[in-house]
Amino acid sequence: MTALAEYQRLECPALWRERSGDQRRPVVVALGDATLVITDDRSGRPLAHWSLPAIRRVNPGEIPALYAPGEGEDETLEIDETAMVAALDKVRSLILARRPHPGRLRGTLMAAGAALVAGLAVFWLPGAMVRHTAQVLPFSTREEIGEDLVADLSRLTGSPCATPQGTAALTRLGQRLGLPGEPLHILVVRDGVSGALHLPGRTVVVSRRLLDRYETPEVLAGYILAERLRAEADDPVRAALDWAGLGPTFKLLTTGELPVSATTGYTEHLLTEPPVPVDPEALATRFNVLKVVSGPYARTIDATGESVLPLIETDPGAVGLWEPVLTDSDWVSLQQICD
Structure with a gap:
């Protein structure tokens, strides 16, 4: 053989x-x-x-x-x-x-590793960088991004309304509806926004119609609080950086500056997106924490009350555990802010 x-x-x-x-x-x-x-x-x-x-x-x-x-x-x-x-x-x-081929195995492992790195770079890295950048940004930078987006939004809505008395009333409303140490920056625009819209920097843009259509500020407060819950559930900075892309996000992470051109047109995209539903129970909790009457807002959203039952059943106004959102004079000044 x-x-x-x-x-x-x-x-x-x-x-x-x-x-x-x-x-x-x-x-x-x-x-x-x-x-x-x-x-x-x-x-x-x-x-x-x-x-x-x-x-x-x-x-x-x-x-x-x-x-x-x-x-x-x-x-x-x-x-x-x-x-x-x-x-x-x-x-x-x-x-x-x-015979075993250590070099061949090493080459195979290196090739697999390179493919893994390339895959991470294409599919994982952009999302990871955006999330990390959003997490480490100081609030001052978030405010700057919010201001840039307000300027971008103004192309569609016109400049935010402003009068001395009305602007002061908005400041007090932002303090009233923000959590402790986290006042909101509230702006009013004449057109383009159907209800309310949240932007980075705890900025909420509201439609003038919410001031003209209702007798009391509680409905306006409900729209603002709902937007705050949406912002807490999905960081508006992260969403803006997703739009901007990997290059501008990397520049923001390394230099602290986001090119204005990177977010141009983003607010137009926001205006076409339907609002994400808010959990009625979570919103009812926020109304109760801030002692804001929730019934008027709930009836505006659903006249039958079926989809907003927690807002009606736990309404602080029904048990006397509420505080005014604004004084009557501030509410009048706010209603006249766009005149």
């Missing part, structure tokens, strides 16, 4: 030299299952057994082929029989293919 299935027996003449400096002598070489057997061509006496996995070819591509039993060995074997040379080359190829 031989190491190759296609040969039951394979042997040929060759020239063998046991040590460097010795004369080459004629031998017969036979391919075995795991060894190459070298015998004297006259007596048939075995002279050497070479392990097939250890054999190396000294002169690849040349004929006669010159072999050695291993690295650094003086012993050599010269074969010019093409069938035996081809068989030995095939055996060597099979043996090499079955």
Whole structure:
């Protein structure tokens, strides 16, 4: 049996030299299952057994082929029989293919790692950078982004309304409806906004119609509080940076500045987006924490009261645990802010 299935027996003449400096002598070489057997061509006496996995070819591509039993060995074997040379080359190829290849594995792992990094760069990095940037921004930078977006919004709505008395009333309303230490920046616009819209920097833009249509400020307060819950659920800075893209976000993260051009047109997109529904129970809790009457706003949203039942059932006004949103004079000044 031989190491190759296609040969039951394979042997040929060759020239063998046991040590460097010795004369080459004629031998017969036979391919075995795991060894190459070298015998004297006259007596048939075995002279050497070479392990097939250890054999190396000294002169690849040349004929006669010159072999050695291993690295650094003086012993050599010269074969010019093409069938035996081809068989030995095939055996060597099979043996090499079955050996572990650390370099190949390393290359595969490196390629997989590179693909993973590329995938992260394309799919994970932009979102991660936007989230991280939004988390580390100081409030002053959030305010600046909000101011830039107000300017962008003004292209569609006109400049925010302002009178001395009305602006003072808005300041007091922002303090009244903000959480402790977190006053809101409230602006009124004539057109373009149907109800209310939140922007970075705790900025809420409201429509003039909310001032003209209702007798008391509680409905306006409800729209503002609903926008604040939306902003707390989905950071408006993160949404703006998603729009701006990776390049401007990276610049903001490294320099603290967001190019105005990066968010141009973003507010137009906001105006076309339907408002995200607000959990009535969470909104009812905010009304109760701030002691604001919730019934008028609830009836404005749903006259039947079915979808806003928590706002009606826990209305602070029903149990006397409420405080005015604005004084009557401030409410009148606010209603006149766009005149």
